[in-house]
Each structure stands twice: as C-alpha cells, then as structure tokens.
Amino acid sequence: MDSKNFRIPSGCSICGIMNKKGRVFSGNDIIQSIALMHERSNGLGGGFAAYGIYPEYKNYYAFHLFYSDKNAKEETEHFLHQHFDVILGEKIPTRKIKSIKNPPLIWRYFLKPDSKRILLSDIEEENDYVFSCVMKINTYIKGAYVFSSGKNMGAFKGVGYPEDIGDFYRLDEYKGYIWTAHGRFPTNTPGWWGGAHPFTLLDWSVVHNGEISSYDTNRRFLEMYGYKCALQTDTEVITYTFDYLVRKQGLSLETAVKIVAPPFWSEIERLPKKEADFLRTLRYVYSSLLINGPFSIILGMSNGMLALNDRIKLRPLTAAVHGEFLYVASEESAIREICPQPHRVWAPKGGEPVIGFLEK
Amino acid sequence: MALSFKMPEFLIKRQVETCSKCLLCVKQCANKVHYYDEKNDSFLTADENCVGCHRCAVICPTRSIYILKYPLEFRRNAYWTEETIKQIYKQAESGGILLAGTGTDRDYPIYWDKILINASQVTNPSIDPLREPMELKTFLGRRPKAITVEGKEIKEEIPPKLELEVPIMFAAMSFGAISLNAVKSLAKAAQKKGTYYNTGEGGLHRDLYQYGSNTTVQVASGRFGVHPDYLNAGAAIEIKIGQGAKPGIGGHLPGEKVGEEVSKTRMIPLGSDAISPAPHHDIYSIEDLRQLIFSLKEATDYKKPVGVKIAAVHNIAAIASGIARAGADFIVIDGFRGGTGAAPQRTRDNVGIPIELALAAVDSRLRDESIRNEVSLVVSGGIRNSADVIKAIALGADAVYIGTAALIALGCHMCQKCYTGKCNWGIATQDPQLTKRLDPEIGAQRAANLIKAWKHEIKDMLGGMGINAIESLRGNRLMLRGIGLTDTELKILGIKAAGE
Numbered sequence: 120m121d122s123k124n125f126r127i128p129s130g131c132s133i134c135g136i137m138n139k140k141g142r143v144f145s146g147n148d149i150i151q152s153i154a155l156m157h158e159r160s161n162g163l164g165g166g167f168a169a170y171g172i173y174p175e176y177k178n179y180y181a182f183h184l185f186y187s188d189k190n191a192k193e194e195t196e197h198f199l200h201q202h203f204d205v206i207l208g209e210k211i212p213t214r215k216i217k218s219i220k221n222p223p224l225i226w227r228y229f230l231k232p233d234s235k236r237i238l239l240s241d242i243e244e245e246n247d248y249v250f251s252c253v254m255k256i257n258t259y260i261k262g263a264y265v266f267s268s269g270k271n272m273g274a275f276k277g278v279g280y281p282e283d284i285g286d287f288y289r290l291d292e293y294k295g296y297i298w299t300a301h302g303r304f305p306t307n308t309p310g311w312w313g314g315a316h317p318f319t320l321l322d323w324s325v326v327h328n329g330e331i332s333s334y335d336t337n338r339r340f341l342e343m344y345g346y347k348c349a350l351q352t353d354t355e356v357i358t359y360t361f362d363y364l365v366r367k368q369g370l371s372l373e374t375a376v377k378i379v380a381p382p383f384w385s386e387i388e389r390l391p392k393k394e395a396d397f398l399r400t401l402r403y404v405y406s407s408l409l410i411n412g413p414f415s416i417i418l419g420m421s422n423g424m425l426a427l428n429d430r431i432k433l434r435p436l437t438a439a440v441h442g443e444f445l446y447v448a449s450e451e452s453a454i455r456e457i458c459p460q461p462h463r464v465w466a467p468k469g470g471e472p473v474i475g476f477l478e479k
Numbered sequence: 480m481a482l483s484f485k486m487p488e489f490l491i492k493r494q495v496e497t498c499s500k501c502l503l504c505v506k507q508c509a510n511k512v513h514y515y516d517e518k519n520d521s522f523l524t525a526d527e528n529c530v531g532c533h534r535c536a537v538i539c540p541t542r543s544i545y546i547l548k549y550p551l552e553f554r555r556n557a558y559w560t561e562e563t564i565k566q567i568y569k570q571a572e573s574g575g576i577l578l579a580g581t582g583t584d585r586d587y588p589i590y591w592d593k594i595l596i597n598a599s600q601v602t603n604p605s606i607d608p609l610r611e612p613m614e615l616k617t618f619l620g621r622r623p624k625a626i627t628v629e630g631k632e633i634k635e636e637i638p639p640k641l642e643l644e645v646p647i648m649f650a651a652m653s654f655g656a657i658s659l660n661a662v663k664s665l666a667k668a669a670q671k672k673g674t675y676y677n678t679g680e681g682g683l684h685r686d687l688y689q690y691g692s693n694t695t696v697q698v699a700s701g702r703f704g705v706h707p708d709y710l711n712a713g714a715a716i717e718i719k720i721g722q723g724a725k726p727g728i729g730g731h732l733p734g735e736k737v738g739e740e741v742s743k744t745r746m747i748p749l750g751s752d753a754i755s756p757a758p759h760h761d762i763y764s765i766e767d768l769r770q771l772i773f774s775l776k777e778a779t780d781y782k783k784p785v786g787v788k789i790a791a792v793h794n795i796a797a798i799a800s801g802i803a804r805a806g807a808d809f810i811v812i813d814g815f816r817g818g819t820g821a822a823p824q825r826t827r828d829n830v831g832i833p834i835e836l837a838l839a840a841v842d843s844r845l846r847d848e849s850i851r852n853e854v855s856l857v858v859s860g861g862i863r864n865s866a867d868v869i870k871a872i873a874l875g876a877d878a879v880y881i882g883t884a885a886l887i888a889l890g891c892h893m894c895q896k897c898y899t900g901k902c903n904w905g906i907a908t909q910d911p912q913l914t915k916r917l918d919p920e921i922g923a924q925r926a927a928n929l930i931k932a933w934k935h936e937i938k939d940m941l942g943g944m945g946i947n948a949i950e951s952l953r954g955n956r957l958m959l960r961g962i963g964l965t966d967t968e969l970k971i972l973g974i975k976a977a978g979e
Contacts, residue, residue, distance in 0.1 A: 329603075330602050330603040330945070332599070332603060332944055332945035332946045332951060332955075333946060333951035333952075333955060334955070334957060335954065335955040335956050335957035335958065336950070336951050336952065336953055336954050336955040339846055339954050339955075339956075340851075340852065340954070342846070343846050343849040343851060343852065344849065368625050368626075369625075369627070370626075370628055371628065374628050383612045383614060384614055384616050385612060393631060393632075394631055397628075397631045397632065397633060400626070400633050400637055401633075402950075403618050403622065403637070403640065404622050404623060404626055404637070406618075406950035406953070407852065407950065407953065407954070409948055409950055409951050411945070411946045411947060411948060411951035412603055412945045412946065412951075413603060413604060413945070430947075431606070431611055431612075431947065433604055
C-alpha cells in the first residue's frame with residue numbers, strides 16, 4: 120500500500136451510460152463499450168461505478184473495501200462495528216480470471232450509522248458522519264481502503280484491463296441505471312488496486328482522464344475542510360471538489376461546473392453585467408477549486424451523470440443521446456459500439472458540461 | 480582635528496586622452512567627487528566622497544570615467560573583516576548608530592535560488608501563451624466562507640477587494656524617502672499596468688490624488704498625512720506595523736529630506752526629522768489592531784479593503800493568524816531582505832527572517848486553521864525577478880510587492896546611500912536639482928516595462944507547468960522542488976527535494 124504516497128500521472132479511456140427513466144440494465148453494455156478502447160489503457164487499472172445495483176439494501180451505506188491482509192480486515196471490522204450497525208458483511212463475488220493477478224481481500228458491508236454516536240459527536244449530518252468514518256479508515260488503518268461508500272451504488276475496480284476487471288467482478292450479473300467505466304494508462308506501475316478508477320465518496324463517483332496541474336492548490340484547499348487526500352491522485356481531488364461544492368456548500372451542479380472549469384475573464388467581460396458579476400464572484404470566492412490542466416471526467420451521482428472537459432479541452436470527450444439513454448465516452452466509436460445510430464452525437468466544448476438528471 | 484581613519488571605498492580613474500572636458504561629471508555629482516581645476520586645466524577627485532552610484536560614468540559621453548574598488552588591502556582575517564573594522568572606525572569617530580539604505584546586503588542564504596520550478600512533459604501538455612489564453616488576474620480581499628446562490632444571483636454581499644491585472648504591486652515607499660517624481664513614476668506605471676502602488680507613510684501629495692484608484696494608502700505609527708480625504712482617496716488601506724528592513728522600530732525620515740512639499744504632505748514642520756514611534760501608540764495588542772482596522776473601515780464606509788503589513792519575525796505564523804482573525808482583508812509580510820530609505824544598520828542586517836520561510840510558515844498555519852481562503856497574502860522583501868514571483872505564489876502568496884526592483888527600473892544603482900538625500904539619480908532625494916533628473920513619464924515607462932516583461936515570463940513558466948490561470952499556482956507547492964536544502968528547510972517550505 121506504499122503507492123498511496125505517490126502521485127502517478129496517467130492517460131485513460133472513460134465512458135458512461137445512463138437511463139434517464141431510471142430503468143436498470145446489466146453491466147454488459149458498459150464492458151463492451153470500454154473494451155473497444157482497449158488501446159487507450161495498458162492493463163494497469165480498470166474499473167466501474169454502477170448505480171441502482173443494491174435495491175434490497177438501498178437504505179444502507181454500501182462500503183466496498185480492499186484489505187491487504189487479515190489484520191487490516193479485523194481492525195476495520197472492529198471500527199465498523201463501533202460506528203455502525205452492520206446489516207451484512209460479505210466477500211464481493213468474483214470470477215477467476217487468468218489475467219487478474221494477486222487481488223487483495225475484497226469485501227462489502229451494508230451499514231446503518233449508529234445514531235447515538237452521531238448525536239454524541241459534533242457532526243450534524245449523517246453524511247458527514249459516514250464521510251468522516253471513510254476518511255478515518257483510509258487514513259489510519261494500515262492496509263485497509265474504502266473504495267465505495269454510497270447508497271444503492273458501488274465501485275468495482277482493480278489492476279487489469281477494464282473488460283477483465285468487469286468479468287472478474289461478474290458485472291454482467293448486476294443491473295444499474297447508470298454505469299461508468301475507466302481504462303487506465305498510468306505512466307508507472309503502481310500495482311495497487313486502490314489506485315484504479317473510479318474514485319468515490321458517498322454517492323459520488325468519478326472516472327477521469329487527465330492530469331491536474333492545479334493538484335496541490337486544490338488539495339491544500341480541500342484539506343482545510345476535513346478532506347484527506349490519502350491517495351495523492353488527481354481523481355480523488357475532483358471527487359472531493361464536487362462533494363465540497365455541491366454537498367457541503369449547497370451549490371448546484373451547474374454552478375459547481377462554473378467553478379471547476381470557469382469561462383476565461385475575457386469571456387466573462389463580454390457577458391451581460393448580472394451574469395458577469397455572478398461568474399466573477401464564483402471565480403473569486405472559489406479560485407482555489409479551478410481545476411487546471413487536461414481532463415475529461417464523468418461524475419456519477421444517484422440522480423444523474425455529469426461529463427466535463429477542462430476549459431481548453433485538452434482531452435477527448437464525445438456525448439450522444441438515444442431514446443432514454445445518454446452516452447458519453449472518450450471516443451465516439453465506444454458509443455457506436457453499443458448504440459450504432461444514436462439520435463444525436465456531439466463533442467462538448469471545453470468547460471461545457473453534459474448533464475443528465477433522472478426524470479423522476 | 481584628529482586624524483580620520485576613513486578611507487575611500489572607490490577609486491575614480493579618468494582617461495585623460497578621451498575626456499572631452501564637458502564637465503558633466505563635475506556638475507552632476509551631488510557628492511562632489513569631481514573637481515575641475517581651471518588654472519591647471521586638470522581634474523581632481525575626492526575619492527572618499529564617491530558612493531559608487533555610477534552617475535558620472537553613465538552620463539559621461541566619452542566613457543572616460545572608471546570606477547574601481549579602492550586598492551586598500553587589509554590583512555586577511557576571516558573574523559575581523561574589512562567591513563567590521565571600517566564600521567568600528569566610523570562609530571569611534573561619530574559616536575552614533577550606523578545608518579544604511581536598501582535591504583541587507585549580507586550573505587544570508589537566498590532560498591529563492593534553492594527552489595526549482597516544474598514543467599510538463601508528455602503526460603500533461605504544456606500550454607503555449609502565444610496561442611492560448613493565460614490569465615494573471617488576481618484579487619486581494621476577504622473571501623466569504625460560503626455563498627448562497629439563487630438563480631444567477633449571489634445573496635451575500637462580497638467584501639471589497641482589489642483587482643490586479645498582474646500579481647505584482649509597487650511596495651510602500653513614501654514621498655519623502657523618495658522623490659515626488661519617483662512616486663509619480665510608480666503611480667503612472669501602476670495605472671498603465673492595472674495594479675497598485677503604495678504611499679508608504681508619506682501621505683498623499685495633491686498631484687497624486689488623480690491616481691487614487693491605483694493607490695494603496697498607508698497608515699503607519701507616525702500617522703503622517705493621515706486624514707479622511709487621504710483614506711478615501713485610495714483603493715485600499717494598509718496599516719503598517721513593521722517593515723522587513725527594520726522590524727521592531729518605526730520609520731525614520733532625516734530632516735534633510737523634509738522640504739516644503741514633504742512638510743505639507745506629511746503635516747510636519749519643515750526640516751524636522753520624521754521619526755515614527757516603534758509601535759502604534761493605539762495598538763498595544765491584537766484587539767487594539769482590530770479596533771484600528773474597523774475604525775478605518777468605518778471611516779471609509781466599508782468600501783475599501785484594509786490590510787496589515789508586518790515584518791517577517793520569528794513568530795510570524797501565529798501573528799499572521801491573529802491578524803487574519805482581527806479582520807484584516809489582506810496581510811502583507813515583509814521579509815528581512817526588504818528595502819528601506821534609512822535604517823539602523825545593525826537592525827537591517829540582523830533582525831527578521833527570510834520571506835520564503837515566513838511565507839511558507841504563514842500559508843501553512845492559515846491552512847491548518849482553515850482560514851487561508853478568507854484572507855489574502857502579499858509578500859515582499861527582496862523579490863528580484865519573475866521567477867521569484869512564481870515561487871512566492873506557489874509557496875502560497877496571492878501577490879507580491881516589489882520595491883527595490885522597481886527603483887532599480889527607475890535608475891537606482893544600489894549605492895545604499897538613500898538616507899543621505901543626495902541620490903544622483905533623482906530617486907531617494909528631495910533636492911530639486913537632483914529630482915528633476917527623473918522624468919516621471921520615462922520613469923513610468925521603465926517601471927511599466929518591467930511589469931510587462933515579468934508578465935510575459937510568468938505566462939511562459941505558467942504555461943510550461945500546464946496551468947493557464949494564476950490562481951491554480953497559488954499554494955501549489957508540488958510545482959516546486961528544493962535543491963541543497965536541509966530536511967528542516969524543506970519541511971518548513973513544504974516542498975520536496977529535487978529528484979523526489
């Protein structure tokens with residue numbers, strides 16, 4: 120788990136599919152889509168996020184954990200029993216795949232926060248309590264890493280090509296209304312499963328292609344507000360940025376986008392005064408959360424999906440709609456692989472978000 | 480009179496064959512180094528008067544004047560150096576404290592030069608400022624902890640702030656310490672480049688009111704020239720607690736420099752020394768500072784940001800945190816390299832700490848206390864070039880002040896004799912014969928050029944790092960690496976070693 124301490128730049132492929140009506144579908148499509156972009160990853164990381172997969176436990180926080188050894192598991196389970204009612208704890212079912220080597224111990228737990236403990240703590244919201252527990256496990260328990268902590272959703276990731284990781288986790292057997300995927304091309308060999316995408320926190324998940332030049336500015340800002348960037352990865356910082364802006368600051372997703380990838384000052388000055396003032400203030404107040412450098416990201420949420428490029432579009436991103444489905448991917452081919460004739464296909468401009476919310 | 484042991488520092492040589500005898504050197508040297516003997520048609524020099532300001536050499540149309548180090552070898556001694564011995568002679572003769580101008584010239588470590596900047600290769604494309612937008616716009620002020628958005632409207636009122644087109648401002652230098660033409664040069668340059676200059680504790684001369692929107696007015700312990708019109712004339716107010724060149728003591732303007740205009744502007748008697756008290760006599764602790772901050776806000780109807788300038792001293796992090804909590808909108812930290820028109824030499828050379836370490840410590844502390852985003856941080860004290868600016872911002876500053884570098888742009892040759900009032904370049908003097916040598920239009924152009932040049936360089940380096948907005952560099956310490964630094968220094972700076 121030493122790789123926690125190194126920041127590793129990487130190139131990648133990403134894609135996401137969402138059913139706007141909230142109808143669930145199996146993981147086969149997303150695996151097929153990401154598999155087409157095989158060349159964009161190098162077998163050192165792949166992963167998926169899926170929403171709507173645990174309907175029978177939808178009221179409980181679903182923690183997915185990697186353990187490097189039994190001690191880490193024992194220590195974490197002790198912590199979980201202290202802080203939550205553990206409704207269920209089980210091994211995440213996997214298949215034996217030749218190319219997937221040395222997986223860690225992979226467990227999941229469905230948890231109900233201990234309300235008495237929340238009352239006794241200085242934390243007001245249940246979400247913040249869960250957030251702080253995740254931060255504690257990831258920071259203080261050696262060999263344990265929570266890689267998924269939302270409700271009715273889950274991340275599945277590891278070291279390998281994404282299609283093999285999908286097969287390994289038996290994603291064909293899950294059904295969700297939003298799926299995102301990631302194939303990774305890191306520039307060195309971390310060999311650590313936690314380093315793969317997506318990165319998640321509560322209901323947020325992020326898959327990301329790019330490298331953030333503003334990493335330390337963003338990280339040091341977020342760390343003032345209780346976030347611990349244990350992984351030293353760019354993607355973790357993006358996840359926390361949205362969590363901070365939307366969940367903690369109470370801003371809308373659209374407003375958060377204007378902070379993360381704001382228009383240039385020259386563009387702002389050309390806008391009508393009211394809008395210019397609005398954008399100017401956002402840039403002023405949250406200047407440390409501008410995400411600089413090349414990126415395309417797909418942010419998954421329980422109620423929708425957001426895809427976004429950096430403001431000068433230094434990484435590829437294509438979007439498409441067809442019927443109830445919204446598709447986004449690094450390459451158009453990855454969309455046409457599973458939806459050959461979409462109604463509309465477009466390449467969003469830098470800083471221009473593609474946002475899909477569930478229609479219910 | 481007893482024999483003086485003082486010997487010249489420089490030796491003037493004249494190449495007689497090329498000298499055109501135009502006598503410019505004789506006319507222009509305020510220190511009376513050159514003398515023309517008409518009877519013998521020859522030049523004499525009073526070498527002991529030469530301060531090494533190069534005025535005569537630079538204006539000499541035939542390049543016939545050479546200024547050399549005076550050949551006076553002392554017996555080699557690593558402890559009792561030539562400088563130490565000369566200072567003792569001086570004090571034995573005068574019985575006074577030693578005075579000095581500009582920042583300390585001693586050989587302390589320069590951390591800027593032990594920090595290297597990153598650039599992108601392959602995994603992250605560098606951004607070309609010739610082809611892509613590159614944003615340096617910077618704001619200074621207090622940021623709210625949170626905002627509420629309704630539609631496209633922000634409910635909270637945002638506190639007043641300064642808007643800078645480039646994260647560089649001209650540091651506090653008073654009319655008195657420097658000439659009105661020098662102040663005008665900086666004021667005009669600030670206006671041209673969309674930034675600010677600072678009055679120092681010199682008050683605001685009537686000719687300078689027109690530059691109000693590019694002016695930061697200072698309130699120092701002497702309160703010279705402070706009145707409601709003054710406070711309201713500027714874009715921001717800065718309370719000066721201390722300065723890097725002389726932490727712990729107040730400003731000192733020798734009476735020689737207090738002419739009629741300075742006297743009127745400062746509201747002090749003609750020819751009198753303007754000696755500011757060491758502390759503000761209404762600030763004996765942090766809660767008093769809070770009262771002054773809010774008195775000034777009241778006086779200006781909460782329309783202007785109010786900052787506090789302090790010298791970088793040992794406990795700087797805790798002090799800065801207190802100032803942030805006292806309500807300052809921005810904090811200025813002046814490092815021990817900071818310049819001055821006049822300071823006791825012992826203080827200048829021995830008190831305070833380097834700005835690089837002070838800045839890193841303050842930025843880290845404000846973050847540990849989760850208040851860094853609420854207050855802006857400006858640093859000064861020896862910023863020499865655009866790379867220093869980049870490093871300062873990456874360590875955590877919002878913007879920098881330049882003082883010495885700006886004066887050098889106007890023609891300062893760093894002779895360090897500002898306190899004598901005989902500046903041959905028309906900068907640190909009030910003698911009308913000397914001040915007229917600095918044309919404020921030309922001065923403004925030179926200072927503006929310096930900012931323009933640095934701006935280009937900053938954009939290049941920023942683009943190299945794959946960043947296209949200066950705010951993404953602020954506090955971005957991963958963009959820095961240390962070279963030749965100890966573990967403790969690296970830890971304080973919060974940066975990794977080169978190769979890590």
